[in-house]
Amino acid sequence: MLLSKKKARLVSKARETAYTGFVVLDRRLPAAEACKALLRKAFPEHWSFLLGEIALYSLVVLVLTGSYLTLFFNPSMSESVYHGVYVPLQGLRVTDAYSSTLDISFDIRGGLLIRQMHHWAALVFVAAIGVHMLRIFFTGAFRRPREANWMIGVTLFMLALLEGFCGYSLPDDLLSGTGLRTANTILMSIPVVGTYLTFFVWGGAFPGHALIPRLYIVHVLFVPGVLIALVAAHLMLVVYLKHTQWGAQGKTNRNSVGLPMVPQFTAKSTGLSLMVFGVTSALGAVAQINPIWNYGPYQADQVATDAQPDWYVGFLEGALRIMPPWENNVVGHTIMWNVFIPAVLMPAVLFLVLYLYPLFEKWVTGDLMEHHLCDRPRDRPTRTALAVAAIVFYAVTLLAGGNDVIAYSFRVSVNALTWIFRISVILGPIVAFLATKRICLAMQMHDRQLLEEGEETGRVSQNVYGGISESHRPIPVEHRYRLLVRDIPKPLAHPGKQAPRRHRMRAALSAWYYRDRVDMPTTAEQRLQITGKTAAPVAAPKE
């Protein structure tokens, strides 16, 4: 279609203005550079890469709903008589924090929905982070060059737990107050400085009037600020270092293959964000969570039965419940090992191990290469088994945190349950480790069988003598490629008995990690097959 002269002049003027706008913007902000990097980026298609995005979108829901709550929540500890609409609590002396949360729930338009969305989004957020972290661990995406991003991730994980705990403590109800009482005891259990620390944090003796206003600042300002800044750094590193990818034809350690930003990735990711918004809104609308009016306001001399923290703090509660009652008296000071070990030492060691794991594995392997291809968990049996053992440890402590509820529901004695959990917390991870390692090796064996014999066709034939045999066909080329693309390091050679102990220990650990393996057949014919040039059945491997 031909444009009239006037229209053509207008279009060219608009283009000129847009161009000038871009130039002006680009002189002031690195907008073009950032857009270029994003537009050029290849985004992976596999579902496991969506977990980080679920965490990201639930954080957006948290910030939006949390901002709405700040308009009405009052973190003050001043007390007054409750005259609100919830009749059973009328006439009771409650703090402003508690009564404003009741008002949000019963009086403010949309308040209960937003409050429940906020709480559900918090649960989804921490769950998404946890599963995202497991994906990174199982596939070895923390290896060089992504170690720093892993460490930023561990910090994000810690901040998310802290943020959740602070938020949960704000409404000053009986449940959150019980949680704060536990936190007070945990801090107090730290030898020498514990008592001073609790006085500093609580601004005096427990429960005091200072903590909730302080937690409020931490919850709405300090932690979200650091969290958002670190998430930005985390994502910038993902763009800069590029995503890892699953080994497949055309995907190697040297390239990055995936969907372009526009339109595929944008469409997919927008869909996912709407789903996260939809699910948290639906949960907030129909699934009751944290009904603080049922618990009542916090009173230091009361405690609710079946008091449970949010799921992500449950493991600490469980560890506390199953710890034997050990304490010592050292020069007139009581050291509460029963609190210090499970609630201070254990989490500190756990997070230290998480921070340092990438460096530890690099040291054990002696591997300084960059890794951009995801490991299949079965190809790293020891690493996978360690993660499964950790998951079982976590699950047992989480269950132990609900020992009273389990005992009541199944009519078993709490003492018997405590012993069952004490034994399971030690035996469970060991059994899980051994079983997972065996399962991984069996899966490797199965892969090898697939390469050697092909897959079963399901056709069984009988020969003239009555013998029955089944037939196989070679597996597709892409599948064969996937099975053969793996780089499992060989264990380091033993440095000899005279070598320093550090070197001997490193070799022993390396053997523990990489000794058990099933090697895949690597004949020339195999290599030909993965290039797709022949469809002949796979030759038997040379032993």
Ligand code: HEM
């Ligand atoms: C607020 C929490 C977090 C958010 C919003 C977040 C978001 C993301 C996103 C969107 C990606 C790219 C897509 C993907 O690989 O899933 C990613 C990648 C990554 N994340 Fe996270 N993450 C968070 C926490 C963590 C944690 C707790 C860890 C580990 C301890 C971690 C480690 C990593 C690593 C190493 C990558 C690069 C993975 C690769 O290239 O394959 N992140 N993160």
Ligand code: HEM
């Ligand atoms: C990573 C992010 C966050 C997590 C995990 C989180 C978690 C929570 C939780 C579990 C509660 C208790 C809700 C309840 O009473 O049932 C809460 C309350 C609250 N949060 Fe957050 N939150 C986050 C971010 C934010 C942000 C960014 C803001 C504000 C800008 C905010 C403002 C509030 C307020 C005002 C309350 C008290 C009101 C109430 O309990 O109803 N939160 N938060």
